[in-house]
Amino acid sequence: MTLHPPRRVDTVWNFAAGPSRLPDAVLARAGDELFCRGADGAAAIERPFSGPAFRKVLDDARVHLAQLLDVPDNYRVLFLAGGAMHQFSAVPMNLLDPTRGLTRVAYADSGYWSRRAMQEASRYAQVAVVARHADEKPLSAPTAGDWHVPPDCAYCHITANETVDGLAYPEWPDTGDAPLVADATSCFLGAPLDVSRFGLIYASAQKNIGPAGMTVVIVREDLLRRPARAAPSPFCYRLQAASEGGVNTPPTLSIQLAGMVFEWIADCGGLTAIAAINRRKSDLLYRAIDSSGGFYTAPVAPGHRSVMNVRFHLADDRLIEHFLRDAEAAGLTHLRGHREVGGLRASLYNAMPLAGVAALADFMAEFQRRRG
Template sequence: MKRAFNFNAGPAALPLEVLEQAQQQFVEYQGAGMSIMEMSHRSELYEQVNNETQALFREIYGIPDNYHVLLLQGGASTQFATIPMNFLTPDKVGAYVMTGAWAEKAIKEAKLVGETAVAATSEAHKFNRIPALSDIQLPDQAAYLHITTNETIGGTQFAEFPQTGNVPLIADMSSDILSRPVDVSQFGLIYAGAQKNLGPSGVTVVIVRDDLVKESPKTIPAIFRYDTHVKAGSLYNTPPSFSVYMVNLVLKWIKARGGVAQINQYNRDKTKLIYDTIDQSGGFYYGFAAPESRSLMNITFRLQDAELEKKFIKQSEAEGFVGLKGHRDVGGLRASTYNAVPLESCKALAEFMAEFQKNNG
């Protein structure tokens, strides 16, 4: 079987070893006589998977004891609404750093719940960079500061995070969670859809500090209250069991590869191959993101004209490359290099880019 060079932005590449293990256990899990997709989420076997997955997250990410790890449904889009529903009280202001499309979606949902403020924005630069931390201005009575740590569309990423004092820092890490070491204690809440770095779509990880859970209002539906899921151990309603199982396998894969620090170095080695090809092309290729804001997860770049980009996409697809077309809202080209994208795929892309320039430059 020839594997595609998968640069999809999400759902995205999964480790081949994980897929092969899941294949072996697909029909029957642990001698149960059934697939994990068929068994009750109240069964002892599934509860073991649920609990172990949360424990692995704690171990790999260094999550302190005063934080809860939740495995929920609804993707980051549900969290856009759940966060203000839980924390944006009438006397507070939800503060957001506007870095692109995903940050914009988050603040749009918050505006339906309460008062919001843009603490900093890079809109004047067409979201090709992360605002300087010194430009972030917290409003009075801020309920929280929300950031999107990595913007998949523009290909920008926070290199460091703002210090917010007593104001909880909340982060959408959907596209770069577990790609680099993070001090979880700096955040009040971290959330991430799984379909980029953690597993298949269907499960959303929420890491939330205990004192924030205790503030869950009793005036919103139980399914949207964080304390509901904490008390139930992420089993309040039927979980996306197969997706949780796959995340479990991915976490074990990360641990076996030396943990997040080693994954981070691997990601840097991978993306350097492609960024160097762009930077050394003499302008044939040019990056969209400002160099200091470049993402290790989504490499966005352009060619000199749209017709040449179409030719690039067509020829790359013929060579087995998948997912290099830029987001429909901005166009251009994008290579998403999440944790499971192999170094070999990035090397192959760099070589293809060099050959394409040679033939079309």
């Protein structure tokens, strides 16, 4: 039998939910700056984190991020090792405050990752579920409005963008006196964000920030005064803020690459410009889904659909493997949906250009023509 090599495509587009595509300009710059040794005999990623060279990298990254988000002066920006799941535990360990009667925690159930966060929080405190997403289709995020958070809750947690479920909050809830805490991992830096609405925001890096292994935490300073007795030193926000992230060795490579990404976003025109591009990309893909006559379907209601993670299904599930195989042959990779929900998913983070989304939309139309 003669084996034919796979058809070559000029460009391969990576739609992975994370670790995800990095901007081409950042990859090129990283190649020039990170892996060449300087006069001190060390490459950028080999230098001690306590030395002046890395401290400048850290300070610059913090300043650039604060400028992008217009972070108020009474907040601290931390770059911590680990992923968002570390913060599922770190948040209750830091924010519970029995001395003030804050012994419970409040969560909104919006999908897969919010439930994972609740599961971890339940190790440390009783969880009050104050809002839930709609169970029927089309799916929607929990209704915002005025949530009644019990007075003994230390905070109220939301997952701003559900990567698995493909839904996002169209507006932020009113949680009263309870600080609003957000896992913003999959939407962070995809659009402007009013930091002042939150007591704490965290986002792991492998979506719009940089390589996996780091999480950004933006925390209001008054919350750093809570006792955090259960938090090990590397997990303690107060200690990390006091030491400028130096309680343990920080993820130096991730921080330096993140700083490059922050500068790239600024060069693109900032978050307002990035948001406009992201909206064009997601509109293009959702339009391809909605205009297919039911061949493709999006299970999330318009207005609640994620701009970053477009979840969709085929009317005939038997075609999924054919779709994935043909898509990969066409240079469109990592489109399989999460194992919990099945179907298909295209993640359109900042570094995915409009051309990649257009290529996917064209492929979907051609696949429907052949298989519909």
